[in-house]
Amino acid sequence: MLRDNRHKKIDKICFWIILISIILMIAILQIKHCETQTESSSNYLNEAPKTKELCKKIELNQKNLIDLNNDGKFDEVDIYFDGVYINNRLFISINGDITYITKAKTFEHLYLLKTENNKIGILFEAQYNNGLCKTYLYQIDDNRKVIIKEEIEGSIIPDTVTSSGVVIGKHMNLFGNWYGTCKYEITPNLQIKAIEDIQIENDAENYITLKRDLVCDRECKKNERLYPVATNGMDYMYFKTEEGELVCIEFANIEHQIYVEDVLIEELFDGLGTTDELWEGETTYTIIKKSYMENMSYVEYPQIIGLKDKEKQDRINNLLRDRVLTDLKIYTGEPFADFSDPGGEYNFDYRLGFFNDYIFSCSCYIDGYWEYLDEKGEPYNNMSSSYRTARITIDMTTGEEITLTDFMMIDERLIDRDDGTNQVTDYNSAINPIFYTFRDAFWIYTSEEEENFYHSNTPQEIIERLNNPEEETCWYIDKDKKIAFFYLYGGVDIPYIRLSDLIYPKYLKMLE
DSSP: OHHHHHHHHHHHHHHHHHHHHHHHHHHHHHHHHHHHHHHHHSEEOOOOTTOOOEEEEOOTTEEEEEOTTSSSOOEEEEEEEEEETTEEEEEEEETTEEEEEEEESEEEEEEEEEOTTOOEEEEEEEEOTTSOEEEEEEEEOTTSOEEEEEEEESEEOTTOOBTTEEEEEEEEESSSEEEEEEEEEEOTTSOEEEOSOEEEOOOOSOOOOOOSOEEESSOOOTTOOEEEEEEOSSSEEEEEETTOOEEEEEEOOOOSOOOOTTOOOSOTTTTTTSSSOSSOOSSSSEEEEEEEEETTEEEEEEEEEOOSOHHHHHHHHHHHHHHHHTSOBOTTSSBSOOTTOTTEEEEEEEEEEEESSSEEEEEEEEEEEEEEEOTTSOEEEEEEEEEEEEEEEEETTTTEEOOHHHHBOOSHHHHTOBOSSOOOOOTTOSSSOOOOBHHHHTTBOSSGGGOBTTBOBOHHHHHHHHHOTTSOOOEEEOTTSEEEEEETTEEEEEEGGGGTTTBOHHHHHHHO
């Protein structure tokens, strides 16, 4: 009987051991099943402990599980954007902690990288409204914070990205307007370094330059045809001759990116090494485009080179620069373009008007957009926009600005001038009306019967306004020698010959 009791106790112990084992096995299987489900429902980016390097293209607005610190603990990473006005704002969320990265028109080619040093990087391309494209590389540090590492002008070439390198394409304004690609190394510490010269992709036969300080590694023949093949984008450019010989041409003292539209020059090296200008235009000076990025804003305006009188040249260039950057004011008296405002973005676009050795005239259109930031300095969904136009006309013989009162007489005779087309303004148009007369463009009425919404100024009010030197410049001379007047949302372009009795003889002669 005692023996039977022992057997019963042993049987009970075995039963409980077996039951507990079964429960443990079920629990383990459930845990593994949950892990498998988690892997299949997310982007699982820590593929295996032995795999240190990683390069994975991911989609925006999609959650990813990443072992950021390589310690077996997974973090939820979500990279997404929201569309606000004309721009999208890119954010990254790590375990619910959101960081604002940047804003652009679109974002392309987004990659998550892990280097052999276990550094986590986010590589992507941002395209802006002005056509500029940049490649960014951000790093997620050990504290799971996002910090910027690198910024390169150009776009990512698809299918070239690895955890240790990328190929970037870009447009250049050197010896003409070219497109090229360049290989970059991504170091284990997430730094980007160019490892080759920029390889020119196109084989265009016409190219231009206005540089005087050119140095060739061999004598170049006049009218010799050279084809660009590579450049470092800063100091030199390689060309090939028709015989396949490689020629290196260096250029120095670069202050501006040089680009002239619609000019084709086959005799590139005519005058190389001399003091003669390589391009013989209709003026004794050359117009170049000054362009650069200021924070998130694209800036461009014209500058003059080639004048023998350097003091006058500097005076003219200062006038052109200041008219665009500082002369346009807001109601507080501050410049319209405030690049120190973290929520502001500006796009500049200038247009050349009429110019010769006596007169230079141009205008510059500026779009401004502002995001309102919260107390943390992060943007929220309120945004405003505005635009302004800067105009200037310069006497190239003196280097001084020509005001409208310098240029012509402003009196009652101006009120009745028109553009000569004999067209009538359509005030029922769905868009802003197109004006054909000075009277309509400046909303002028001369009798009580004419007074209405679009005719609310008297002739004297407009005459006083145009004669006031404190008012912003509302005119310039376009490329067809039309005097372009602007008021509020419109204006009128009147051929100078129809104003010849009002334009002072000095400037009338310069136009002719």
